[in-house]
Each structure stands twice: as structure tokens, then as C-alpha cells.
Amino acid sequence: MNIFCLGINHRSAPIDVREKLWFSANEIPTILSFYKEKYFKETVLVSTCNRTELYYVQHNTELSGEPLWKILAQQKGAELFFQENHFYSISSLNVVKHIFGVASGIDSMVLGDVQILNQMKEAFALAVENQTAGFLLNRLFTAAFHVGKRARAETEIAEGAVSVSYAAAELASKIFEDLSNHTALLIGAGETGELTAKHLAGRNLGNLIITNRTRKRAEDLAGKLGGRVADFENLQAELSHVDIVISSVEAPSYILSAGDIRQAMKARGNKPLFVIDIGLPRNIDPESNTIDNVFLHDMDALNQIISINLAHRNAEVPKIQQIILDELTRFKNWHDSLEVIPTIQQLRDRFESIRSSEVEKHRHHFAADKYEELEILTKRIVNKILHTPMANLKNGTPEHSETETRNKIHTLRHLFGLEKKD
Amino acid sequence: MRLYLQIFEILLPFFYFSTIWVYAKIFFRSNKLAERLAPYFLYATLLSHACYIIIRTLEYSHPPITTIFEILSLIAFAVIFSYSYIEIRTRSKMTGYFILMLPFFFQTISSIFIKELTVIPPILRSYLLGFHVTSALLGYAAITISGVYGFLYLMLYHDIKSSHFSVIYKRLPNLEILEGMSFTATVLGFILLTIAIIVGLIWMPQAVEKFSYADPKLIGTIAIWIVYAIGLAAKKIIGWQGRRIMVLSLIGFAVTMFSMTIINMFFSGFHKFY
Numbered sequence: 001m002n003i004f005c006l007g008i009n010h011r012s013a014p015i016d017v018r019e020k021l022w023f024s025a026n027e028i029p030t031i032l033s034f035y036k037e038k039y040f041k042e043t044v045l046v047s048t049c050n051r052t053e054l055y056y057v058q059h060n061t062e063l064s065g066e067p068l069w070k071i072l073a074q075q076k077g078a079e080l081f082f083q084e085n086h087f088y089s090i091s092s093l094n095v096v097k098h099i100f101g102v103a104s105g106i107d108s109m110v111l112g113d114v115q116i117l118n119q120m121k122e123a124f125a126l127a128v129e130n131q132t133a134g135f136l137l138n139r140l141f142t143a144a145f146h147v148g149k150r151a152r153a154e155t156e157i158a159e160g161a162v163s164v165s166y167a168a169a170e171l172a173s174k175i176f177e178d179l180s181n182h183t184a185l186l187i188g189a190g191e192t193g194e195l196t197a198k199h200l201a202g203r204n205l206g207n208l209i210i211t212n213r214t215r216k217r218a219e220d221l222a223g224k225l226g227g228r229v230a231d232f233e234n235l236q237a238e239l240s241h242v243d244i245v246i247s248s249v250e251a252p253s254y255i256l257s258a259g260d261i262r263q264a265m266k267a268r269g270n271k272p273l274f275v276i277d278i279g280l281p282r283n284i285d286p287e288s289n290t291i292d293n294v295f296l297h298d299m300d301a302l303n304q305i306i307s308i309n310l311a312h313r314n315a316e317v318p319k320i321q322q323i324i325l326d327e328l329t330r331f332k333n334w335h336d337s338l339e340v341i342p343t344i345q346q347l348r349d350r351f352e353s354i355r356s357s358e359v360e361k362h363r364h365h366f367a368a369d370k371y372e373e374l375e376i377l378t379k380r381i382v383n384k385i386l387h388t389p390m391a392n393l394k395n396g397t398p399e400h401s402e403t404e405t406r407n408k409i410h411t412l413r414h415l416f417g418l419e420k421k422d
Numbered sequence: 423m424r425l426y427l428q429i430f431e432i433l434l435p436f437f438y439f440s441t442i443w444v445y446a447k448i449f450f451r452s453n454k455l456a457e458r459l460a461p462y463f464l465y466a467t468l469l470s471h472a473c474y475i476i477i478r479t480l481e482y483s484h485p486p487i488t489t490i491f492e493i494l495s496l497i498a499f500a501v502i503f504s505y506s507y508i509e510i511r512t513r514s515k516m517t518g519y520f521i522l523m524l525p526f527f528f529q530t531i532s533s534i535f536i537k538e539l540t541v542i543p544p545i546l547r548s549y550l551l552g553f554h555v556t557s558a559l560l561g562y563a564a565i566t567i568s569g570v571y572g573f574l575y576l577m578l579y580h581d582i583k584s585s586h587f588s589v590i591y592k593r594l595p596n597l598e599i600l601e602g603m604s605f606t607a608t609v610l611g612f613i614l615l616t617i618a619i620i621v622g623l624i625w626m627p628q629a630v631e632k633f634s635y636a637d638p639k640l641i642g643t644i645a646i647w648i649v650y651a652i653g654l655a656a657k658k659i660i661g662w663q664g665r666r667i668m669v670l671s672l673i674g675f676a677v678t679m680f681s682m683t684i685i686n687m688f689f690s691g692f693h694k695f696y
Binding site for chain 1: 452454578582583585587591592595596597598599602661662663664665666
């Protein structure tokens with residue numbers, strides 16, 4: 001199978017090496033055209049923060065000259081940073097198996113990562129746009145997308161939160177049915193807090209209030225995420241009308257005591273309050289969790305959710321491997337069935353050579369005008385003999401056509417001694 | 423006909439058991455095949471139970487409300503019927519395992535102890551009685567369902583609060599939904615029970631010679647009614663939410679179970695006809 005892949009990923013190289021080989025969507029078209037023109041019949045370049053992979057189909061000639069990884073590194077002007085062992089180079093069915101693994105998420109740094117499939121689709125779209133993806137890579141990527149889709153539909157490989165911010169949002173939706181009726185208070189303008197607020201907003205959060213010691217930063221964040229800014233000194237007053245509190249400030253002691261929370265609960269009619277404390281050291285008195293209808297969670301709890309979810313995803317891997325195996329077989333059958341055209345051609349050539357040599361041998365028995373008739377007649381006989389078997393071979397059978405055609409080809413090649421391909 | 427009844431009495435607990443088994447597969451293993459099969463199991467059980475009740479009614483020429491075991495079977499039917507409705511509405515199959523335990527339990531007891539009827543007191547042939555009993559039974563079924571949702575709420579509440587993220591956390595719907603389901607069932611149960619009590623109080627003193635306000639079942643039912651009245655008032659007037667109201671719902675459920683089983687078995691009164 002004339003398919004190859006040269007790549008670098010989180011397993012083969014550290015991040016400081018990987019990041020040197022990251023190609024943006026603006027750079028990729030130039031690279032693709034360069035390779036198509038100089039080296040390959042078809043090519044697609046996938047580049048994400050964890051991997052850069054060049055899929056290609058070679059012309060009939062072997063590549064010579066500088067190794068491919070060096071050429072790829074040269075594109076970034078960074079060949080000195082790389083060593084050969086940063087790269088993996090795979091071919092044939094191993095490429096198919098590899099790309100299926102990537103698309104299903106089992107090859108990702110975070111097992112079951114959902115983004116990779118979209119990134120692959122974008123990479124493939126770029127190659128189609130630049131006319132560097134041809135017949136074979138088209139089929140390969142389409143099959144890979146199908147594997148990715150099956151993995152998500154038939155297994156739970158992408159289920160459950162595997163980041164702190166996402167785990168916090170998931171926890172919120174285990175307490176509240178519809179976040180659009182609820183208000184969240186973000187204390188502090190740190191990155192994890194911001195991401196958590198973003199995830200909550202993605203689940204239709206009703207209102208967001210942001211407060212920070214430095215008001216300017218809170219205002220910047222409110223501009224980005226939407227929502228209103230509150231004074232940090234007014235924290236207690238704000239507590240009485242919010243349902244979710246996300247706190248991530250650097251403070252030497254608790255910014256909210258159990259008494260503060262108890263008072264707030266009274267003011268808000270004891271409605272459930274979800275408090276996420278992602279500050280280190282912790283921002284909120286852990287004692288608050290003993291209050292009725294208060295759900296206080298810190299980093300430990302969120303990390304626990306993550307590790308449970310990761311273990312669950314891990315348990316799904318064998319199911320994915322089965323899907324990959326199924327699709328790999330299908331792909332191989334399809335690829336084998338491609339041999340039908342060259343086989344037909346070879347068989348025709350074989351018959352034609354027998355016919356012409358026999359006619360040639362007996363040429364002297366015929367007058368020139370009769371000889372021409374003989375040519376036409378024998379050609380017609382050969383064509384008629386070959387017509388039905390060739391038609392049947394091309395069409396296959398409606399069910400399992402690929403497998404059947406492949407078997408027929410093997411038999412045919414064997415019977416007529418065509419096994420050795422040109 | 424009696425042979426059919428006996429076959430149903432043996433089969434129904436098995437039907438309930440296999441349905442619970444399918445729902446357990448959904449809850450604990452998130453089995454996709456089980457999810458597809460569940461409706462068939464649920465409706466087959468529901469239909470068989472309906473057939474059983476119809477045949478029994480035809481065979482003895484009166485609704486099956488004359489013994490506690492007939493009543494248990496009827497409550498089991500009311501629960502599976504209400505659950506099927508809830509499942510269609512919420513499109514969640516995650517609570518089936520818990521809810522269906524109850525009809526399984528009720529029907530198994532009923533199937534083991536139920537007897538062929540010989541003499542039926544004439545009073546049990548009244549239509550008003552039918553109305554009284556039907557509303558009481560549907561009320562009990564609603565309260566039972568509300569109790570199970572209350573129980574699930576408290577389990578999930580405890581899981582979330584103690585950061586113990588078990589399968590309960592993973593599979594159950596969120597706290598707000600569970601509280602909502604429990605509350606709807608409670609309101610429904612309360613209304614039905616109120617109707618049953620009013621009809622009973624108007625009609626019984628005229629129909630029953632030995633009528634007494636000190637009847638254990640009457641006292642039990644009024645106790646249930648009072649617990650739920652307090653609960654609903656606490657929610658509406660004081661604004662109780664979450665855990666406390668769910669605990670109250672479970673207390674109501676416990677009182678109901680006590681009234682339905684213990685009082686029926688060990689106390690006598692005019693309510694006992696068999």
C-alpha cells in the first residue's frame with residue numbers, strides 16, 4: 001500500500017521540540033504545494049499543538065537525497081533542533097491503523113480528546129482546497145473521520161470532564177438543571193477561574209458577576225466574557241443572590257468564612273449554593289460544606305473527578321481497538337479491490353500477446369487482405385471471450401463486493417500466472 | 423380462567439425481575455443494547471400486569487380491591503404505570519432500576535400470598551368505594567414514587583457533598599430534576615389522598631355500621647396527609663428547599679409504608695373486610 005506518514009508527537013518529542021514544528025493554517029498551503037510539486041503524488045499535513053504529521057502517497061520512484069524529516073524541519077528553518085529519533089516514519093497498513101487511532105482520540109495526549117477530529121478535518125480541507133489530496137488520501141481521511149465518529153457514538157471515550165474547569169462546570173450541572181436561571185460569581189481573574197466561567201457560559205449560564213481586588217482586571221474579563229463587575233469589598237452582599245461561586249484568588253487566609261456563607265444562605269432562602277474553591281491556599285473555609293444545601297468543592301475534589309473520568313475512558317480503549325480493527329479490514333479490502341484495473345489490463349495484454357504471436361506464426365498461410373481479416377476475427381474472438389468475465393470482475397456483487405472482487409482477482413491472477421506485477 | 427390467573431401470578435414477579443435486570447444494565451454498565459431493549463421489557467410487564475388485573479376483575483366480577491394482596495398488586499401496577507409515563511416524559515431511563523424495585527417487591531408478596539376468593543362482602547361492590555379506593559391507591563403510588571425520588575436525591579446529595587463520585591453521581595439526573603420529580607409526585611399524591619379521605623369520610627359513616635373515627639387505617643391515612651400538608655406548607659410558606667424537604671418526603675413515605683403494611687396486617691377495624 002503506497003501510503004506513508006512522517007510525524008512528531010507528544011510521545012516522540014518534548015514540547016520545546018514539537019512547538020518548533022507547528023504549522024499554522026496560513027503556512028500549510030505553501031508547504032503542501034512544495035511537497036506536491038517536488039516529491040509526492042498526494043499529501044496532507046496535520047499540525048496541532050501535540051502533533052505534526054505529514055501523510056503522503058509517493059510517485060513510483062523512491063525518494064532520494066536528504067531525509068524527509070530534515071526537509072520538513074528546514075521548512076521551519078529549524079533543522080538543527082531536531083534529531084532523527086524525534087520523528088516516526090510509518091508506511092502502508094500501519095499508517096491506516098495510526099490515523100484511525102489518532103481520529104478516535106486514543107492517540108491523544110489527553111485520552112479521548114474531542115478536538116483532534118476537527119483539526120484533522122480542517123487539515124484535510126486545506127489539502128483538498130490546494131488540490132494535494134487525491135484519490136487515496138481522500139479515502140484514507142474519510143475512513144478516519146468515520147472511525148472518529150463511531151468512537152464517539154459507540155463508546156464513552158470522550159465522556160466526562162478531564163480538565164479542572166470542565167469538571168467544575170460538569171459538577172454544576174449535577175446540581176442545577178438549567179443554568180440559564182442561575183447566576184455565578186467569579187472571585188479573582190485567574191486563568192482557571194476564567195476557563196470555568198467560560199465553560200459555565202457554554203452551558204447557558206444566566207448571569208455572571210466578576211469581582212477582583214484590582215477592579216481593572218475584572219473589567220477586562222467582564223468585557224471578554226460578558227457580565228457585570230462588582231466591588232471586592234461587597235463580596236458578602238453579592239453572595240446572597242448568586243447560586244454558583246468560583247473563587248481563585250491568592251490570599252493568605254480565607255476570604256469567606258463559614259459564618260459568611262451561613263449568613264448568605266439565610267438571605268437567599270436556603271437555596272442550593274455551589275462553591276468551587278480553586279485557590280491555593282484555599283479561599284473558603286472548608287467548614288462551609290457542613291451547611292445544608294451548600295456544596296463546596298476544592299481542587300482535590302475536581303482532580304478526583306478527572307481521574308475517575310480518565311480511568312473510565314481508559315476502560316473504553318479495547319472497544320475502540322475493535323472498531324479500528326473492523327475499519328482497518330474494510331480499508332484493506334477496498335484497497336485490494338483497486339487491483340481490478342491493472343489485473344484486467346494485464347489479462348488483456350496476456351491474451352493479446354498469445355493472439356498476436358499465434359497469428360504472426362501463421363502469417364505466411366494467408367494473403368495480405370485475408371491476413372487483415374484474420375486480425376479482426378481473432379481480436380473479436382479474444383474480446384468476446386474476455387467480455388463477460390471482465391464485466392463481472394468490474395461490477396463485483398452488490399454485497400461484500402470488495403471482498404468478493406479481491407478473491408476473484410487473486411484467483412484470476414493465480415490461474416493466468418499474473419501474480420508477478422510489473 | 424383461574425389457571426391463567428395462577429400463571430400470571432407466577433410470571434409477573436419474573437417479568438418485573440427481568441425488567442429490573444435490564445434497567446440495572448443501563449444504570450451500572452450503560453449498556454446500549456439494554457437501553458434499546460428496556461422499553462420492550464417495560465411495556466411487556468405493564469401489559470401482562472394489566473391483563474392480570476382485567477382477568478381477575480372479570481373472573482370475580484369486582485375490582486381487585488378486597489384483600490391487601492390484591493391491593494398490593496394494584497399498587498404495583500399503579501407504580502409501573504406512573505413510571506412508564508415519567509420515563510416517556512423525562513426521556514431518562516436512569517431511575518427505572520430504583521423505581522421498579524417497588525412494584526417487584528409488592529407483586530412478589532402479592533403473588534406468594536394471594537388466594538382465591540370465596541365470599542366477597544357486599545359493601546365492596548359499591549361504586550363510591552371504587553372511587554375511594556382508586557384515588558387512595560393512585561395516591562399511594564404517587565407517594566411511593568415521590569419517596570424513591572427523595573431517596574435518590576439524598577444519595578446524590580450525599581455523593582456530591584462528600585466528593586464521592588460514584589456511579590450514582592455519574593448516572594442520575596441532577597438534584598434539581600430529582601427534587602422536581604419528587605415534588606410533582608408529592609403534590610399529585612397529596613391531592614389524590616385528599617380526595618380519598620373526603621370521599622371516605624362522607625360516605626363511610628353511612629355505609630358502614632361499625633364506622634369509627636378511631637379506626638387505625640383512618641388515623642394512619644390522616645397522619646400521612648398531615649405530614650405531607652406540613653411538607654407542602656414548609657416549601658410554599660417557609661421556602662424550604664433541597665435536603666430538608668426531601669427528608670420530609672422520605673418521612674412521609676415511611677409513614678405511608680407503615681400505614682399500608684403494618685396497620686393492615688396487625689390492627690383490626692372497620693377497614694378490614696377480609
